Amino acid sequence: MNNFAEKLLIWFDRHGRHDLPWQQERTPYRVWVSEIMLQQTQVATVIPYFNRFMARFPDVRTLAAAAEDDVFSHWSGLGYYARARNLHRAAKIIVEQHDGVVPTTIEQISALPGIGPSTAGAILAQACNQRHPILDGNVKRVLSRYYGFTTWPGEKHTETQLWNRADELTPDKRVADYTQAIMDLGATLCTRRNPRCGDCPVENDCAAAATGQVHVIPATKPKRGLPTKDATFMMVQNSSGQVLLVKRPPTGIWGGLWTLPEVPPNENPAQWSHRVLGVALNESRTLPPFRHTFSHFHLNIKPIYSISTQRGHVMDDGAYSWYNLAETSKLGLPTPVKRLLQQLDNKETS
Ligand code: SF4
Structure with missing residues (x-):
């Protein structure tokens, strides 16, 4: 047995959890539900949910025959109801395709919904003592730290590496205990925040502990672009030099601020x-586009400058108004609009 598994099992015998309900009477059905x-x-x-669920649905056939509402009512409060729906669907499949017996090959059990x-691997290791690696969130954290992987564990290459390491470390003997032990280590000592490395059985070989990187491993998911x-944006000036602005509705981006009229997509x-x-545009020209970044998106702004010979009918609409440039400084304006009006004021539009 490798060093990691050996140390982990010694620790598990002394400190691990041995009296969980699904560890008693370890059937594939009970371990699966847990x-x-x-x-x-x-x-x-x-x-307590597990105990209530087992009292009501003691076997696969009872679960398969139950109404979905009944299953949900025994799940109520646990959240993530897709889990209950998949459990119920899988129970029906087991009754229809496996004669009511939870399959015990990795291929067949992996084909069931929600598994x-x-x-x-965890079900077959714990219920049947079959040798399979596991790699849930806790184990990813433990192994990332143990091997000092600094990349995000969900990244494809890193995940493959973690599966390979998890496989190497899984012993041939006592695999049920080993599986529980590595889950316990992640849940009780190698926790996300404030891991208790001083109590950890593998601290001496742990790369993250040795290099002081425990608090930065595992890496968080990189932010997507x-x-x-x-x-x-239309920058329309009338013959008096006034600029046309529009007041945004109170909610949404730039709610309640004054901006330049925005041409809807696909409109000329x-x-x-x-x-x-209601304005006729003269001497229109496109000014250099630029980007404004909000917390959740980039806005690429294309300003079009134009002079209008008409005042337009927009004065009748409370949302639109012509403003002298000097007055605009008193208005609530978003930064990019302020910047564009500044260009107008500096006559950078010609
Ligand atoms: S030494 Fe610390 S970081 Fe390393 S596996 Fe143990 S608890 Fe986790």
Whole structure:
């Protein structure tokens, strides 16, 4: 047996959890239900739910025959109801395709709804003592730290490496205990915040502990690039030099602020301006586009400058107003609009 497994099992014998309800009478059905309940929920919360669930649905056939509402009512409070729905669907499949017996090959059990590779391995290791690695969130954290992997564990290459290491470390003997032990280590000592390395059986070999990186491993998921949106702003000045502004509705982006009229996507700016703003554009030109970044998206702004020979009918609409440039400094303006009006004031539009 490898060093890691050996140390872990010695620790497990002394400090691990041995009296969990699903550790008594370890049938594939009971272990399966417990594993599904434990996917997003802590052990202490799961125990009373597990006991109630087993009292009502003691076997696969009872679960398969139950009404969905009945299953949900025994799940109520655990959250993530897709788990209950999948459990129920899987029970029906087991009755229809496996004669009511939970399958015990990794291929067949993995094919059931809601059972991924790690859950399948955990069920078969614990209920049947079959040798399969597991890699749930806790184990990813433990192994990332133990091996000093600094990349995000959900990243494809890192995940493959973690599966390989998890496989190497899984012993041939006592695999049920080992599986429980590595889950316990992640849940009780190698916790996300404030891990208790001083009590950890593998501290001497742990790369993160040796290099002081316990608090930065595992790496968090890299932020995805922000989405981008495009906006065309009309900078229309009348013959008196006034600029046309529009007050945004109170909610949404720039709620209640004054901005330049924005041409809806797929509209021709001149036609839209004529139809909606009642202005006839002269000498239009596109100014250099620029980007404004919000917390959740980038806005690519294309400003179009134009002079209007008409005042337009928009004065009748409370949302639109012509303003002298000097007055605009008293208005609530978003930064990019302020910047564009500044350009107008500096006559940078010619
Ligand atoms: S030494 Fe600390 S970081 Fe390393 S496996 Fe143990 S608890 Fe986790």
